[in-house]
Amino acid sequence: MQINPSINGWxxxxxxxxxxxxxxxxxxxxxxxxxxxxxxxxxxVVKYHLNGTVEDAKWDTEERIKVGFLSTLMALYRKHNTTSVEEFIETILAFYNLISKGKFSFVKMVWPDGSAYQKLEGIINERLQTNDNILTKNFTHMVTNAMLFIDILAFEFYLKNNTISLDFFKDLERKCLALIMLSLNKKNNKSEYDSMLLKMFENSLRYSKVSKINQEEIIALIYQGNRSTLENLYLYEVAHMTLLSDGIMYENEQNFLNKIAFNLNLNKNKQNTGLELVNFIEKHKKELPFFNLNHPVKQFYTNTQENIGKLVSRNKTRLIKELSESKELVKLLRKSTQQDLSYEEKKKVKKQLLDICKSIPSLTIFLLPGGGLLLPVLIKFIPQLLPSAFNENLND
Structure with missing residues (x-):
């Protein structure tokens, strides 16, 4: 039976x-x-946690990611339970329903009267934003795509504890972004684009201001709390991917990575050798956009600007309406073009922008894990978006 992941019922x-x-x-x-x-x-995605094979030759990259995401959730559930398919569907819906009650905006029950399968399709479509997915299509930095795995870790936590809260997502996002920033700072050769990307990470943190604390405090943040084995392995892999963003691992970077492994209690674990990532890159290098660009970070920044520009243009009328009701935000954005904002002012800008993104379906991309990295680019377009007369009125 042929499966089409873009058609209802898949x-x-x-x-x-x-x-x-x-x-x-x-x-x-x-x-x-x-x-x-x-x-x-x-x-x-190239495999689906199955003993057999899947006919995926006609699937595009987004369709493979959708099925890969679902199959990983299924495999994790199978590891913890051997119950029926129906109970898996009930469990995963209960997991996402619990998150949605916490107002986690990317989850929407778009088929409230549909079957359980239709509801799960709606959730996965919203989670991956497959129809207009800037992160998947154009944010070629592998680290951000990898943040989909946060859902897998959250589901593991739910299976073990029968509960989950937004704090889990917030804490893990903070750890990942702090680790990425720390790893970027350790890179041997940073170009202007690496520095630009690092600055975007620093400006994107939604739940904490990691850039305002010193390295020792950042390290403490990364390792705080109780972590599962899967979380330790994932954090290590995030650091490894960040350091390999230029395709080269220098000795001092490897030493830093070894220290990360030690602090994550992976020093005696065969999974922290890094061979799987290296082998995957070697095997699929021709298909990975990230490794087919002259300078991936430069290309990321260029593509991101172009696509967010299109997104802003398509939603111009709605954005202007929302901004007209947020005069404080517009004043702060105008001020930011002339001087640096204070920490409190930046917090206000981020919060109010995210509130606007919540109200415009096409902009919910900025609410996904890693989407906060794109906010500085969105901010760049807003002053150009507003009519000059509207800007002048704000001076009153």
Whole structure:
């Protein structure tokens, strides 16, 4: 039975066709290695946690990511439970419903009267923003695509504790972004574009201001709290991907990575060798956009500007309406073009911008994990967006 991940009903077909073929993993390490080999962590899916094969030759990259995301959730559930497909669907819906009650904006029950399968399709479509996905299509930095794995770690936490809160997402996002910033600072050769990307990371933090604390405090933030084995392995991989963004691992960078592994209690674990990432890059280098650009960070910045510009243009009328009701925000944005804003002013800008993004469906991309990295680019377009007469009125 042919499956088309872009047509309604694909999840029901997939789970019933492949439920009995889902791979069973004995350990967290085995599951994580399979996730590396599947490519989900690297934003380019090539395997689906199945003992058999899937006919995916006609699927595009987005469709493979959708199925890869679902199949990873299924495999994780299989590792913890051996119950029916129906119970998996009920559990994953309960997980996302609990998050949505916490007003996590990317989750929407778009088919409130539909079947459980239709509801899950709606959730996955919203989660991956597959119709207009700037992060997947044009944000070629592998680290951001990899942040989809945060959902997998959250689902693991839910399966173990039968509960989940937004604090889990917030804390893990902070750890990842802090680790990325720390790793970028350790890179041997930073170009102006690497520095630009680092600045964007520093400006994008939604829940904390990591750039305002020193390196020792950043390190403490990364390692705070109780972490599962999967979370430790994932944090290590985030650091490794960041350091490999230029395709080269220098000795001092490797030493830094080894210290990360030690602090994550992975120093005696075979999964922290980095071979899976290196092998994946080597095997799929021709298909990975990230490694087919003259300068990936420069290309990221250029593509991001172009696509956010289009997004702003398409939603110009709605944006102007929302901004007309947020005069404080516009004044602060205008001020930012002439001088640096204070920390409190930046917090106000970020909060009010995210509130506007929540109200415009096409801009919910900025609410996804990693989407905060794009806010500085969005801010750049807003002063150009507003009519000069409107700007003058704000001086009154």
């Amino acid at each position: 999840i029901e077909k997939y789970v019933h066709q492949y439920a009995n073929e889902v791979t069973s993993y004995a350990t967290d390490e085995d599951f994580f290695v399979a996730c590396q080999q599947s490519g989900l962590i690297y934003g380019y």
